[in-house]
Amino acid sequence: MDHIKILSVSKCFGEVIAVNDVSINIKKGEFFSLLGPSGCGKTTLLRLLAGFEMPDKGEIIIDGIEMNGVPPHQRPTNMVFQSYAIFPHLDVTANVAYGLRKSGLSKAQITQRVTEALELVKLSGYEARKSNELSGGQRQRVALARALIMRPKVLLLDEPLGALDKKLREEMQIELRTLQEQIGITFVFVTHDQEEALTMSDRMAVMGDGIIQQVGTPREIYEQPVSRTVATFIGNINLLEGIVLSRSSAALSVELPIFGKVEIRNSGPGRAVGETVSCVIRPENLSIGASPTDSSIGVILQRSAYFGKSTYFIVRAEDSSIEITVSMQNSRVAPQAGSHLWISWDSSDLVILDE
Amino acid sequence: MNIYHKTTQKLRRKLQRSESLKGYLLLSPTILVMAGIMLIPFIGMIILSLWTQIGYAKFDTTLTLNNFIVVFTNEMYRVLFSRSLVVSAMTTFLTVLLAYPMAYFVAFHVQRRKLLWIILMTLPFWTSYLLRVFAWKVILGYNGVINSGLLWLGIINEPITLLLYNPSAVIITLTHAWAAFAILPIYVSLEKIDRSLLEAATDLGDSPLARFFRITLPLSLPGVVAATVLIFIPTVGDYVTPSLVGGSDGYMIANAIQFQFGRGSNWPLGAALSLSSMAVVTVITIVYFLVSKTLTQNIR
Numbered sequence A: 001m002d003h004i005k006i007l008s009v010s011k012c013f014g015e016v017i018a019v020n021d022v023s024i025n026i027k028k029g030e031f032f033s034l035l036g037p038s039g040c041g042k043t044t045l046l047r048l049l050a051g052f053e054m055p056d057k058g059e060i061i062i063d064g065i066e067m068n069g070v071p072p073h074q075r076p077t078n079m080v081f082q083s084y085a086i087f088p089h090l091d092v093t094a095n096v097a098y099g100l101r102k103s104g105l106s107k108a109q110i111t112q113r114v115t116e117a118l119e120l121v122k123l124s125g126y127e128a129r130k131s132n133e134l135s136g137g138q139r140q141r142v143a144l145a146r147a148l149i150m151r152p153k154v155l156l157l158d159e160p161l162g163a164l165d166k167k168l169r170e171e172m173q174i175e176l177r178t179l180q181e182q183i184g185i186t187f188v189f190v191t192h193d194q195e196e197a198l199t200m201s202d203r204m205a206v207m208g209d210g211i212i213q214q215v216g217t218p219r220e221i222y223e224q225p226v227s228r229t230v231a232t233f234i235g236n237i238n239l240l241e242g243i244v245l246s247r248s249s250a251a252l253s254v255e256l257p258i259f260g261k262v263e264i265r266n267s268g269p270g271r272a273v274g275e276t277v278s279c280v281i282r283p284e285n286l287s288i289g290a291s292p293t294d295s296s297i298g299v300i301l302q303r304s305a306y307f308g309k310s311t312y313f314i315v316r317a318e319d320s321s322i323e324i325t326v327s328m329q330n331s332r333v334a335p336q337a338g339s340h341l342w343i344s345w346d347s348s349d350l351v352i353l354d355e
Numbered sequence B: 001m002n003i004y005h006k007t008t009q010k011l012r013r014k015l016q017r018s019e020s021l022k023g024y025l026l027l028s029p030t031i032l033v034m035a036g037i038m039l040i041p042f043i044g045m046i047i048l049s050l051w052t053q054i055g056y057a058k059f060d061t062t063l064t065l066n067n068f069i070v071v072f073t074n075e076m077y078r079v080l081f082s083r084s085l086v087v088s089a090m091t092t093f094l095t096v097l098l099a100y101p102m103a104y105f106v107a108f109h110v111q112r113r114k115l116l117w118i119i120l121m122t123l124p125f126w127t128s129y130l131l132r133v134f135a136w137k138v139i140l141g142y143n144g145v146i147n148s149g150l151l152w153l154g155i156i157n158e159p160i161t162l163l164l165y166n167p168s169a170v171i172i173t174l175t176h177a178w179a180a181f182a183i184l185p186i187y188v189s190l191e192k193i194d195r196s197l198l199e200a201a202t203d204l205g206d207s208p209l210a211r212f213f214r215i216t217l218p219l220s221l222p223g224v225v226a227a228t229v230l231i232f233i234p235t236v237g238d239y240v241t242p243s244l245v246g247g248s249d250g251y252m253i254a255n256a257i258q259f260q261f262g263r264g265s266n267w268p269l270g271a272a273l274s275l276s277s278m279a280v281v282t283v284i285t286i287v288y289f290l291v292s293k294t295l296t297q298n299i300r
Ligand SMILES: Nc1ncnc2c1ncn2[C@@H]1O[C@H](COP(=O)(O)OP(=O)(O)OP(=O)(O)O)[C@@H](O)[C@H]1O
Pocket: A013, A016, A017, A018, A036, A037, A038, A039, A040, A041, A042, A043, A044, A045, A192
């Protein structure tokens, strides 16, 4: 069942179209990420869900109730702000209990709920601290507890991990995901970090310039990007232009630079013979070796980049200036630039873009 | 030569190490000027207040606390003190009450050219203080704007004398005169409030009114406190406004001080009066500061 329905929603700020005809359905209990570069309208879309902005066009339905005209304090959503927005004049307890004042709970019940919420985010013992006495990670937990204590149907998170260092961020990613599975409410999570979106989400949407580029599971987005924007925004990728030589119902035969003639699974819209198509393949789907195998192609190493757990080799064919990137894990050898190498691939890893 | 060299080197090293010493050195011209124009006259006042006047500009220099005894036992001064404090407190209260919505409006509802709005709001205060006091005389007077307006409307048959020459006239005039000084600090503290805090409060279920009392007001209290102090201190000692629009009922402590240094010709008593009023204001301000500090800390 669709928990949140966003139906062709648009929002403009003067000349800027921040959100452009967006339609997404989000399921109940799903961890859904909105991923996109800075300024693409992620925050605006989240604020539309929270009710801080009203759509110019389209409608939003949460839990079967039409949300247009419903103010933020009457929506079944709560938000964790990008800046955390911890009330500076209140201590942690008062911050977390803030939304319960009108809940009709007794003082003891409120204390009980606060204790539970702080335990949930592992912040017991910090009850009396003020916001300026907390670290970034702790502030983030207070913001989380403050929103979760309201028992919202949907939790909206605007780049909640953006201000944390890499190590803490990775810890919090796991914690947040565990927490979400534990309480089972719908999370809509905004991030501009593609790895974060890929590791945490059940499903995700890639945005660009206010438009939804692709919606799908992380695996679909990563392995079957539909457009150039998605392909290049998510991870490192090799993009090659080729010409369709022949077609059957199942496959296209495409002439690509470096790779030569390849057979690619035909999934997208029909392509005519002679048409130019864009193909992509991930660096990690290519393998590289010092000696030829039966299906490999000889290349020249231009340069390499070491990333610890993997190394990127940038290579080109002898007869072409087009470069492609190959990644390899745990490489023990460090070939010199200019040396001859052989690359091979599985043609099922080649994807034709829709555009 | 060698010793001279060594000491200068030592001094220089000390200077490089100590930030506070550097600070004081940089401030030294200011400190000297402050000492010249504040501290020396202040000490002079203390000494003067302990003398006794025996003729024009002639003093008995034996030290005595008699003047202070007069200040604190004379019924008239007690009345003047309390009237000054009440008038000043009322002025402060009304000014802040008036200035808060104006500052709030500019901070939250004006999108562009906020500075222009602030300048426009403080524009009346660019004219002379005296001119503004006289303007109120024209408005509140026997043949003034209010009286002639009411007469013309037929609401009253003869001019009301209740408007001018009493403490409320002083309060009205002072309130108008000091409004600009309250708008600025309140505006700054409102402007500083992170807008996402307000959104967070709304998100957690607050109606706009609840949000104002739980977030906006507490966070703007530093500005309010600054504004009250900024207005309370100078208005207690104001003597121009009460002498122009206050009449004999609106007489304040500063008028008594002015009288003692002028026609009353009792400078030591005048000095004792000013020192006492200074002490009273200082104590009140400190208590106010402490109370407001604990209050802002404990707001839930
Ligand atoms: N209140 C506003 N007034 C005018 N323009 C706005 C407003 N809010 C957002 N915009 C514009 O809308 C576009 C989308 O902004 P938004 O904040 O949604 O981006 P974002 O994807 O969250 O970016 P980031 O990753 O940097 O937070 C931007 O071009 C921004 O300048």
